[in-house]
Amino acid sequence: MQVHADRDKCEGHGLCADVAPEVFELDDDAVVVVLHEQVPSALERKAEAGARVCPVAALRVST
Amino acid sequence: MSLREVVVVGGSIAALTAVETLRMEDFDGRITVLSDEELPPYTRVPLSKGVLAGRESADDVVLAPLADEVDLHLRTPATGLDLEAQTVLTPDGPVRYDGLVIATGARARRIGTPGQSERVLRSYEDGLRLRDDLRRVSSVLVVGGGFLGMEIASTARELGRDVTVVDLAPPLDRLLGTTVGRHVRAVAERAGVHIVLAHGGVRLLGEPTPTAVETPDGHRLEADLVISAVGDLPNAEWLAGSGVPLSGGIVVDERCRVSPYVVAAGDVTVMATDDGALARTPSWTNAVEQARAAVRSLLHGDDAPEYRPSRYFWTEQFGLDVKMVGPLDPQGQPAVLDGSLDAGSALLAWPDAATPRQVVAVNHHTPPAKLKRMLTGARRTQLPA
Numbered sequence: 001m002q003v004h005a006d007r008d009k010c011e012g013h014g015l016c017a018d019v020a021p022e023v024f025e026l027d028d029d030a031v032v033v034v035l036h037e038q039v040p041s042a043l044e045r046k047a048e049a050g051a052r053v054c055p056v057a058a059l060r061v062s063t
Numbered sequence: 064m065s066l067r068e069v070v071v072v073g074g075s076i077a078a079l080t081a082v083e084t085l086r087m088e089d090f091d092g093r094i095t096v097l098s099d100e101e102l103p104p105y106t107r108v109p110l111s112k113g114v115l116a117g118r119e120s121a122d123d124v125v126l127a128p129l130a131d132e133v134d135l136h137l138r139t140p141a142t143g144l145d146l147e148a149q150t151v152l153t154p155d156g157p158v159r160y161d162g163l164v165i166a167t168g169a170r171a172r173r174i175g176t177p178g179q180s181e182r183v184l185r186s187y188e189d190g191l192r193l194r195d196d197l198r199r200v201s202s203v204l205v206v207g208g209g210f211l212g213m214e215i216a217s218t219a220r221e222l223g224r225d226v227t228v229v230d231l232a233p234p235l236d237r238l239l240g241t242t243v244g245r246h247v248r249a250v251a252e253r254a255g256v257h258i259v260l261a262h263g264g265v266r267l268l269g270e271p272t273p274t275a276v277e278t279p280d281g282h283r284l285e286a287d288l289v290i291s292a293v294g295d296l297p298n299a300e301w302l303a304g305s306g307v308p309l310s311g312g313i314v315v316d317e318r319c320r321v322s323p324y325v326v327a328a329g330d331v332t333v334m335a336t337d338d339g340a341l342a343r344t345p346s347w348t349n350a351v352e353q354a355r356a357a358v359r360s361l362l363h364g365d366d367a368p369e370y371r372p373s374r375y376f377w378t379e380q381f382g383l384d385v386k387m388v389g390p391l392d393p394q395g396q397p398a399v400l401d402g403s404l405d406a407g408s409a410l411l412a413w414p415d416a417a418t419p420r421q422v423v424a425v426n427h428h429t430p431p432a433k434l435k436r437m438l439t440g441a442r443r444t445q446l447p448a
């Protein structure tokens with residue numbers, strides 16, 4: 001599983017990182033960073049849940 | 064009792080988060096989602112911005128699709144609830160549940176007459192209609208200067224329309240407090256927005272499409288397009304007579320519970336505040352956090368953590384990115400933690416820097432998580448040793 005973050009769309013609300021801190025982080029400019037190029041299978045559900053709470057739909061999951 | 068069938072009523076962020084939380088908690092029974100929408104879950108947040116401006120379409124707002132094993136029924140409104148028989152009524156027949164999550168949200172409040180085709184902004188279809196309206200007009204009147212009304216005003220101004228906002232009170236003050244409210248209004252006025260205060264509610268004039276409003280003192284304001292942004296009402300009518308406690312929304316306890324095996328989350332709920340009064344908190348973060356708490360208490364009862372709102376709000380308008388943590392409407396003068404409003408970027412705290420109750424970041428790149436920690440850190444140091 002991969003998560004693609006649209007960094008132009010991201011408004012830095014950090015809800016993704018609240019849900020899945022192992023997968024999402026905010027950088028110094030409060031823009032999202034995806035920590036895994038390939039999401040480990042143990043974190044897949046969390047990654048998906050984190051992607052779905054983004055209020056500006058900046059995160060896309062693909063398998 | 065272990066739950067085998069969970070039904071989620073609603074098709075937006077609270078419903079979606081409920082589903083996600085069930086999966087994260089390793090619930091392995093059946094999940095059925097009943098939504099009266101045409102579209103799968105999408106975010107409303109860009110409707111007043113990118114969608115209204117014509118920059119974003121359905122693909123940009125739809126949230127990542129639900130997992131395959133979730134049974135999503137679109138165009139399926141819940142019309143009633145039988146608590147005893149544990150069934151939700153729908154036009155397609157009753158749906159049985161062991162556990163129920165109610166997340167039917169809210170709809171736009173209207174002030175027009177039934178004969179008027181009042182323009183509001185709540186759904187994606189509303190967004191498309193207003194986008195097309197905006198292309199055709201040269202002047203826009205927005206009734207209501209809350210976050211939504213001011214964001215619509217900002218987008219309409221960005222499109223070059225002549226924009227007036229009318230409200231009972233200075234826009235945004237009761238949300239952001241007077242210091243930040245005044246600042247945002249000044250920026251809006253500099254961008255060319257006219258702000259008009261009406262002393263009492265306005266009346267929409269013109270049928271079917273309103274093209275003016277009248278203030279209580281007989282003043283008339285006209286525009287090619289009149290948009291109402293006057294708040295929202297909880298979608299709870301379908302529960303009338305069901306036994307679910309209703310008082311301006313579904314009354315939930317500190318774990319988002321309604322009655323045995325029934326929980327509720329998001330814009331449809333009211334919850335006791337610190338002073339005991341019941342209040343709604345219609346915001347994205349609240350919907351997400353309540354949905355999480357609601358599902359945990361459905362699964363774990365009293366062992367689930369109580370709902371602790373993070374009280375995170377934001378708005379984007381007129382080039383300002385405002386992020387706030389803490390109860391709305393901070394009072395008095397803030398302490399300036401960094402920058403200054405006049406210089407365009409500021410971090411402000413109320414009532415003081417050492418023990419903030421509210422922190423507001425205006426065009427300031429402090430991540431919300433850090434803003435939240437500033438409050439909890441302060442709360443901790445206040446506790447007696």
Ligand SMILES: Cc1cc2nc3c(=O)[nH]c(=O)nc-3n(C[C@H](O)[C@H](O)[C@H](O)COP(=O)(O)OP(=O)(O)OC[C@H]3O[C@@H](n4cnc5c(N)ncnc54)[C@H](O)[C@@H]3O)c2cc1C
Nearest residue numbers: 073074075076077099140141167168169329330345346347
């Ligand atoms: C234009 C706009 C911009 C916004 N911007 C922001 C923002 O920047 N920040 C912020 O925090 N908040 C913002 N909000 C508010 C935020 O979108 C809401 O707080 C959030 O959508 C609440 O989610 P919810 O799931 O509780 O309710 P809703 O989003 O209202 O969803 C309720 C769902 O239930 C469905 N439903 C209703 N009745 C039934 C029924 N009987 N049977 C089946 N389904 C039913 C509805 O169709 C809908 O899908 C904005 C709202 C709007 C309209």
Ligand code: SF4
Nearest residue numbers: 010011013014016054
């Ligand atoms: S939730 Fe969305 S907007 Fe917020 S930090 Fe994550 S990607 Fe960015």
